Amino acid sequence: MPLDRRNRWFAALVVAGSIVATSASAADFGDGSLKDSVVVGDRWQGMYVGIHAGFGVGDTEGQISQPPLPAPIAAFLSSSYDVNGGIYGGQLGYNYQNGSMVAGIQGAISFSDIDGESGCVIPALLNCSRDLDWLATITGRLGYATDRSLFYVHGGLAFADVNTSIDLTFGPNLASGSDTHVGWTAGLGLEHAMSDTLSVFVEYARTDLGNGDHALVAPIVSKVDLEFDSIRFGANFKFNAF
Numbered sequence: 001m002p003l004d005r006r007n008r009w010f011a012a013l014v015v016a017g018s019i020v021a022t023s024a025s026a027a028d029f030g031d032g033s034l035k036d037s038v039v040v041g042d043r044w045q046g047m048y049v050g051i052h053a054g055f056g057v058g059d060t061e062g063q064i065s066q067p068p069l070p071a072p073i074a075a076f077l078s079s080s081y082d083v084n085g086g087i088y089g090g091q092l093g094y095n096y097q098n099g100s101m102v103a104g105i106q107g108a109i110s111f112s113d114i115d116g117e118s119g120c121v122i123p124a125l126l127n128c129s130r131d132l133d134w135l136a137t138i139t140g141r142l143g144y145a146t147d148r149s150l151f152y153v154h155g156g157l158a159f160a161d162v163n164t165s166i167d168l169t170f171g172p173n174l175a176s177g178s179d180t181h182v183g184w185t186a187g188l189g190l191e192h193a194m195s196d197t198l199s200v201f202v203e204y205a206r207t208d209l210g211n212g213d214h215a216l217v218a219p220i221v222s223k224v225d226l227e228f229d230s231i232r233f234g235a236n237f238k239f240n241a242f
Contacts, residue, residue, distance in 0.1 A: 058228025
């Protein structure tokens with residue numbers, strides 16, 4: 001992963017961590033303290049907006065699907081390697097609370113530095129690389145609230161732009177292609193209220209982006225799959241008016 005990419009996701013993590021630390025301090029002083037009027041029955045109710053940053057680790061596979069090739073040749077031309085990198089973005093959602101039970105829906109958009117590369121076909125001459133450019137999710141959330149903490153599971157649809165490139169090891173690009181993948185994501189998380197309106201969270205997600213057709217160079221098309229696990233940290237601001 002290039003140095004500038006490392007710097008971008010590391011900076012995003014620092015920002016998220018700073019918000020968590022600042023919120024924790026504010027919760028103990030002045031107007032940032034939790035108000036007595038807020039009870040567990042309505043603490044999580046309402047619309048919220050927030051940011052997140054984290055890290056993902058997974059793997060990707062690609063196999064020539066067009067033109068049709070004999071199995072041994074298709075296997076020889078296939079690629080499989082690990083991917084990893086930072087992920088950061090924002091989310092918007094709404095929670096409905098009934099006692100300790102909380103149900104909601106959330107939409108999120110993330111930019112990503114998740115990528116990987118490997119020598120392919122003739123490893124000394126060719127290099128295959130793949131990267132996840134952006135990720136969008138629409139998920140449902142179901143949780144259990146215990147005063148200031150919310151334990152929840154989440155799951156839903158995932159949409160992503162995935163790019164493939166084949167280059168000479170010490171030369172120019174030979175072929176490249178991309179596709180918008182559609183898959184799923186699911187996981188669990190813990191969110192904690194720092195004040196009446198501000199909460200912080202940590203969340204795990206498994207994301208499988210399914211298969212996409214990457215048109216590399218006519219008439220070659222590669223069928224690509226990418227899946228990864230991620231840990232994200234973030235903060236949400238709740239609009240009490242909703």
